[in-house]
Amino acid sequence: MKRLGWMTGLTGLGMVLAGALPALAEEVATTVTAAVGATPAPAAAASAVNSGDTAWVLVSTALVMLMTIPGLALFYGGLVRKKNVLSVLMQCFFLMCAVSLQWVICGYSLSFGPDLKGLIGNLDWAFLKNVGVEPNADYAGTIPHQVFMIFQMMFAVITPGLIIGAFAERMKFSAFVVFMLLWATIVYDPVCHWVWGVGGFVRKMGALDFAGGTVVHINAGIAALVAALVLGRRLGHPHKLSPPHNLPFAVMGAALLWFGWYGFNAGSALAANGLAGNAFVVTHVATAVAGLAWALMDVAFNRRMTVLGLISGAVAGLVAVTPAAGFVNVGGAMGIGLGAGVICYLFVSFVKEKLGYDDALDAFGVHCVGGIWGALATGLWATTTVNSAGANGLFYGNPAQFIIQLKAVAITVVYSGIVSFILLKLVDALIGLRATEQSERIGLDLTDHRETGYTMLD
Amino acid sequence: MKYIVAIIQPDRMDEVLERLTDKNINLVTVSSVMGRGRQGGIAQVYRSHKEAGTLLKKVKLEIAVNDEFVTPTIEAITGGARTGNVGDGKIFILDLAECIRIRTGEIGGAAIG
Numbered sequence: 001m002k003r004l005g006w007m008t009g010l011t012g013l014g015m016v017l018a019g020a021l022p023a024l025a026e027e028v029a030t031t032v033t034a035a036v037g038a039t040p041a042p043a044a045a046a047s048a049v050n051s052g053d054t055a056w057v058l059v060s061t062a063l064v065m066l067m068t069i070p071g072l073a074l075f076y077g078g079l080v081r082k083k084n085v086l087s088v089l090m091q092c093f094f095l096m097c098a099v100s101l102q103w104v105i106c107g108y109s110l111s112f113g114p115d116l117k118g119l120i121g122n123l124d125w126a127f128l129k130n131v132g133v134e135p136n137a138d139y140a141g142t143i144p145h146q147v148f149m150i151f152q153m154m155f156a157v158i159t160p161g162l163i164i165g166a167f168a169e170r171m172k173f174s175a176f177v178v179f180m181l182l183w184a185t186i187v188y189d190p191v192c193h194w195v196w197g198v199g200g201f202v203r204k205m206g207a208l209d210f211a212g213g214t215v216v217h218i219n220a221g222i223a224a225l226v227a228a229l230v231l232g233r234r235l236g237h238p239h240k241l242s243p244p245h246n247l248p249f250a251v252m253g254a255a256l257l258w259f260g261w262y263g264f265n266a267g268s269a270l271a272a273n274g275l276a277g278n279a280f281v282v283t284h285v286a287t288a289v290a291g292l293a294w295a296l297m298d299v300a301f302n303r304r305m306t307v308l309g310l311i312s313g314a315v316a317g318l319v320a321v322t323p324a325a326g327f328v329n330v331g332g333a334m335g336i337g338l339g340a341g342v343i344c345y346l347f348v349s350f351v352k353e354k355l356g357y358d359d360a361l362d363a364f365g366v367h368c369v370g371g372i373w374g375a376l377a378t379g380l381w382a383t384t385t386v387n388s389a390g391a392n393g394l395f396y397g398n399p400a401q402f403i404i405q406l407k408a409v410a411i412t413v414v415y416s417g418i419v420s421f422i423l424l425k426l427v428d429a430l431i432g433l434r435a436t437e438q439s440e441r442i443g444l445d446l447t448d449h450r451e452t453g454y455t456m457l458d
Numbered sequence: 459m460k461y462i463v464a465i466i467q468p469d470r471m472d473e474v475l476e477r478l479t480d481k482n483i484n485l486v487t488v489s490s491v492m493g494r495g496r497q498g499g500i501a502q503v504y505r506s507h508k509e510a511g512t513l514l515k516k517v518k519l520e521i522a523v524n525d526e527f528v529t530p531t532i533e534a535i536t537g538g539a540r541t542g543n544v545g546d547g548k549i550f551i552l553d554l555a556e557c558i559r560i561r562t563g564e565i566g567g568a569a570i571g
Contacts, residue, residue: 236510243502243511301506308504349506362505 048135050142052272057143057151060267064154067260068161069093075253075315076165078246079308079361083443084169085245085453091164091176096157098177099184103153104128110189112139112152115199120190138198140270151267152192159188159216165363166224167231170440173448175433182423183223187416191219195408207408208382208390208401210279211268213323213375214412221368222413223420224359230424231433233358235440247307254311258287261318265325278386279325283318286337290317293341301349309345316344316366320374324381327390332381339377344370372409379405459554459567460528464519465493466539466547471517474538478521481530485570487520497544516547522554524567 073092077085099107106126113121125131128149136145160180167176194202195215202214209215234241244250265283269276294313295305320340321333328336348365359365379402382393392398427433434440439447446452466474471488478486492513499512523531532549540546559569 238507239510241509243504243509298506302503304503306503306505312505345506353507 060263063263071256078249118201165361210326217371224363286321289337
């Protein structure tokens with residue numbers, strides 16, 4: 001019966017795809033005609049494409065793809081126990097496939113399509129209809145619309161991926177699949193539209209989010225906390241759990257995240273220009289400072305620097321500088337990095353212990369806490385000398401920007417928190433969220449996937 | 459016949475094996491194991507949280523010997539594995555009921571060598 005359910009699901013997917021193909025073919029046909037057409041208008045549009053900008057955004061897209069697999073997959077995979085390593089790698093890889101398809105079918109249109117009352121995009125761009133070679137000047141006037149679409153796709157993929165850190169080692173795979181597809185559609189797409197979509201109401205408020213502090217990190221981070229609370233703690237939490245099974249994996253993962261983040265932040269300039277250069281530099285500086293800050297906090301409280309501490313601090317710095325990358329200078333980046341290392345350290349080390357929930361890999365402690373710090377810090381250090389299209393922050397004489405940032409944070413936390421809670425409860429009622437106690441003890445690799453990551457004997 | 463089980467520090471293994479060879483004791487099985495002693499191991503800390511990671515890496519040697527080889531085996535192990543620090547390990551000696559060489563079917567002391 002269970003198997004039949006899956007088969008039905010696959011058949012449905014096949015039908016959806018079959019339905020989409022004619023639309024896609026038609027779209028390609030019209031765009032090709034437009035590109036080679038003899039009329040002056042399409043020719044002018046084609047000439048608006050800048051090859052340098054397009055090349056940079058294509059490379060950035062590949063860099064952001066690398067952040068999810070293998071970056072995030074290795075980072076999380078190394079931190080879980082041996083018996084769950086495949087389940088985490090699987091979840092990351094699965095999202096790359098599933099959310100990419102969701103993005104093509106409706107996600108991109110809901111996020112960036114023509115606005116409906118500031119809340120959501122309509123379905124004019126479903127199945128990428130009307131998304132072709134010609135640039136869309138509303139978003140990026142010098143790169144093909146398709147390139148903007150696929151760059152944004154990688155953000156839509158990694159955001160739900162971040163939540164995995166909270167419920168790792170205990171969520172049933174079938175529940176994961178259903179929850180994530182719902183979350184991508186009902187939480188990510190609207191929030192993305194509010195903040196980045198033309199007509200989105202948070203964007204109209206004047207909130208600054210260069211590369212996804214609210215859309216990606218706070219959004220996923222608060223959903224992570226809710227997921228940790230709804231699913232409950234792992235067996236043996238807090239004191240009877242084994243340590244991370246492969247820290248070298250985690251180090252490689254964090255390093256790949258850092259590398260990919262140049263695409264995430266500098267790519268968000270959507271052009272190969274000075275703004276991209278600034279985003280690249282401040283991203284790097286904030287990350288370096290945050291890694292050092294966490295490591296020094298480790299020395300202060302535990303007498304030793306730890307490898308996991310250093311890489312956690314770096315990731316916290318990357319998260320925090322994300323909304324700020326296109327609005328702050330190097331001085332601001334240092335402040336943001338320092339705050340990220342110190343605040344996330346204190347939260348993960350002390351506050352989390354007091355509260356007692358089991359955010360297995362600190363998805364909330366790093367992404368939401370670091371994300372909120374970054375969003376607010378953008379309201380402190382933003383300066384129009386870096387980006388004339390931005391705004392000044394509190395330290396540059398504009399306290400109002402800090403309040404706007406605070407509002408954007410609050411809106412994201414409240415919406416994502418409440419809707420994530422409802423979706424989790426819904427999936428729990430429909431198919432159950434949590435793996436059985438026996439599955440959890442044996443490990444999800446074997447019980448959910450009938451595979452093991454490592455063999456003991458040849 | 460005795461069955462000798464020794465738990466030693468991993469970095470002393472080569473020295474112990476060399477000394478066993480010198481005393482003409484070649485039969486040995488080695489495994490990588492985790493363990494702890496009176497000191498309770500070393501607590502590991504991950505993101506400021508101590509997790510259940512107190513066990514230390516050790517090497518376990520298993521050696522079947524005829525009675526006249528018991529003393530030389532103990533000498534080889536203690537000589538090779540002793541550093542004078544805590545954690546040098548232990549030797550356990552058990553009576554061995556029987557030994558059979560699979561290839562030839564030999565039984566008892568003849569099968570050990």
